[in-house]
Amino acid sequence: MEERSAMSDPWDPTALRTRLEKTTNLADDAGLDALLVTPGPDLRYLCGYEALPLERLTCLVVRTQGDPVLVVPRLEAPAAAASPAGALGLDVLTWDETADPYDLVASLLPDVRRVAVDNHMWAEKVLNLRAAMPGTEQRLAGDVLRELRMRNGPAEIQALREAGAAIDRVHDQVAQWLRPGRTEREVGADIAEAIRAEGHAEVDFVIVGSGPNGASPHHEVSDRVIGPGDPVVVDIGGTTSAGYCSDSTRMYAVGEPPADFLAYYDVLQRAQAAAVHHVRPGVTCASVDAAARQVITDAGYGDRFIHRTGHGIGLETHEDPYIVTGNDLPLEPGMAFSVEPGIYQPDRHGARIEDIVVCTPDGVEPLNTTTHDLVILPA
Structure with a gap:
């Protein structure tokens, strides 16, 4: 060969x-x-x-x-x-x-x-x-x-594209596993199996945060039974045989979610889109964070966005560059990182939307392409 x-x-x-x-x-x-x-x-x-x-x-x-x-x-x-x-x-x-x-x-x-x-x-x-x-x-x-x-070459970017496409294929299947009466752990096991089946050598993490568990950004899975009306955070990632990582978060709801959740989910969508749109060579990591944070703050949820907007990704899920207030590193073509603002209401529910993106010579390339809309499933 x-x-x-x-x-x-x-x-x-x-x-x-x-x-x-x-x-x-x-x-x-x-x-x-x-x-x-x-x-x-x-x-x-x-x-x-x-x-x-x-x-x-x-x-x-x-x-x-x-x-x-x-x-x-x-x-x-x-x-x-x-x-x-x-x-x-x-x-x-x-x-x-x-x-x-x-x-x-x-x-x-x-x-x-x-x-x-x-x-x-x-x-x-x-x-x-x-x-x-x-x-x-x-x-x-x-x-x-x-x-x-943190400056990826063409082969590394292609490996990240393939990892992103693989995790997107998993999100495309999540709807068949989320339903009332199942536990987060049961759903997580199905997702982990699919992560491997869709082209990953390793499962790095599976977060299935239903209802109040969605307000904990790094909740993994538990024996909580998913109920009607629950919003569900699904944040998943793995490492491909090429050694490069995936990481993507999408939001689901089993039946009609609470009205207050829908109100801030719209804000979150706009914040995530604003941050992705802001990415281009020369802007700073901090300014990408600010683009998301400003939308959320203006809507009155600033104190509910409790983490940075993103992290670099490559051979590790979390690496430089970090998309966070105070990081004045200018973006360059080839830098790959997550854009994942979140809004969290303790003891009620939470939401996060996450794409991996790559800074290109003239803008940005998102590596995750599944819908950012809330996926509402039958109760």
Whole structure:
């Protein structure tokens, strides 16, 4: 089979080598001698290796003076070689069970002054690396890597499109599972099964918040029985086999919902549309948040919008850039993030509408296309 191009495959060797080269240059510009990256999204981003997060040390050493080196336990070497990292031509150093891998990493970095560790590194490993390199300053690698990860290339955007389409197909089926007499947990189980069936390798979360549970933004599922007239928040997402995430929230009601709910749902629709319409290169993350927040505040619900308007998405569901008051980062083409204002009435009900969007050279591309209207189901 012909090898896919870097344009269509985020794990193509050419794409990965470019990431490593850019990372090395950014680390050098930041005055770092090396980045130390252990299993997690940063490791996969840089070399394509989705390593197991184990007590044994796996560490990608990205040196500003010298080529990158992948340090792995000997028993994990076949898995590393079988991953996209195996096609990169990286130097791979293995260590045996009785060896000290932290000393091995330190030996690759003589006379270093400043290193950065990935933001997801276990504290145990951070401290062991510190002990192996006494006097070396440790910083967070996220300060460098976020500059790359929040600017998606064409292959990454296509992977996010595919994830968005997959979660839309799940929302298209939710109506068949929501009905009076079923519990949130039962509905959530059906949704989780569909998330996998529609193209996700993993189910990351399922929120089915009926009635008063909808007023808790991160409620998941419970044994509450869905009743007639209940508004239901359905916020769902997963990770595809390509490693990229989906996240979309839609609103449903089982029978006619309360009048006060309908009154603010209209406000929420207008707020979400205003924020999406505002997205374009050069505007700030904070201004997108403000576009949604102003509509909700003007309608008298400002104190019921209790979270930021959005978060970046890619190899993680939540990553930079964050769409929040105070973040004056200007948007650039390739930045992907959620737009998800919400209004929550404690002990009664709540509502949220969420799309993933991508900033394009001339505006915005929503990656979720199912209806924003309230879907009213038979009671």
